[in-house]
């Protein structure tokens with residue numbers, strides 16, 4: 001045997017040993033076995049004594065959860081994780097999922113994606129043009145995984161904290177060349193035959209309820225109105241509306257607290273059936289607050305999203321041989337990075353910038369409240385205790401600018417951002433204290449993480465394009481068939 005052949009064989013043997021060792025990986029480590037269409041079989045040694053062997057439970061991929069944090073890149077996850085750690089709270093529940101994937105997010109032109117092209121890529125397995133939903137670049141209709149699984153007899157649920165006709169959920173049922181064509185999107189939603197929707201209203205379809213009922217849906221606005229039992233198709237279009245559409249921000253609390261978690265639990269209770277379900281749950285406003293550089297509010301949205309994942313984990317604990325949970329994002333927003341800071345400052349703010357403008361700032365403007373009286377209110381709302389003289393001067397400047405040139409609603413100005421100057425000063429101070437830096441007001445082409453747990457999770461390891469989610473779900477379904 002030639003020496004170089006022997007060396008190759010030794011190298012090969014070592015590689016096999018290393019590969020085997022890596023499969024026994026620590027939680028959180030990257031596990032990327034090659035995708036296979038065969039179910040994993042566990043080989044056990046022969047029993048030492050006479051007994052009736054207990055058959056191993058047959059794994060079937062019955063229940064699929066796909067959680068999408070809109071705009072949730074690695075830095076967003078780390079910001080939330082650091083904040084929890086600083087406050088000595090439990091970590092994000094999905095960080096120790098056994099399989100970690102790294103996902104590329106660019107659109108068909110290798111450009112920064114919008115949520116429509118991203119949702120289409122994830123749902124259909126084909127990249128497309130920004131703004132398109134369920135169509136390829138030539139405008140051919142392409143089926144979404146939700147439609148394929150519906151046709152295979154599974155129940156389908158779509159949940160979001162924005163409107164139900166918004167781009168991410170729409171990528172799972174709509175086929176239209178403009179994400180803003182809300183009338184077509186609503187028609188496609190009602191024609192989908194999907195079993196469960198939960199979100200914050202419809203953009204431009206005030207009579208959505210009437211259409212929904214004509215199409216066989218029960219239409220409710222709160223959890224209390226949910227019909228008893230699990231039969232029938234349901235749309236929960238919450239009355240907790242933010243601005244024109246969408247669910248109120250998580251950070252503002254009140255009745256909004258736990259909404260996504262409760263919606264996920266309601267979806268589970270209604271969709272669970274012997275033929276299985278597919279559920280997409282979107283934490284939609286992580287993106288929104290990254291666009292507008294409100295760091296504490298995006299972290300609150302991410303923690304709210306994490307609570308919804310916890311509901312899926314509780315379900316997984318009861319059905320570990322039948323459940324797959326995927327947690328990922330459609331793209332990163334805000335080009336978030338870090339400097340030194342106390343990330344715990346992100347958990348002290350108790351109002352979103354939007355609601356601050358509409359309540360606290362509006363009240364100060366109406367009453368012409370002097371800065372000295374207003375300051376403690378802003379300090380309390382944003383958790384800005386122990387101001388330094390420089391910080392106080394910074395807030396004072398913002399407050400005077402608000403009082404000098406603004407009325408409620410006059411909130412767009414290049415220097416201040418989209419909010420009132422005092423609100424912008426407060427969120428910038430929170431971000432500075434927490435060491436959060438926003439490099440952009442838009443989406444970026446940064447990769448995003450994917451965390452996978454459960455039956456078929458092995459198909460989601462390694463580095464891949466966003467289109468691979470569609471492919472890998474189909475592979476997992478084929479590998480662990482129901483019958």
Ligand SMILES: [Zn+2]
Pocket residue numbers: 071115287288291333443
């Ligand atoms: Zn966005």
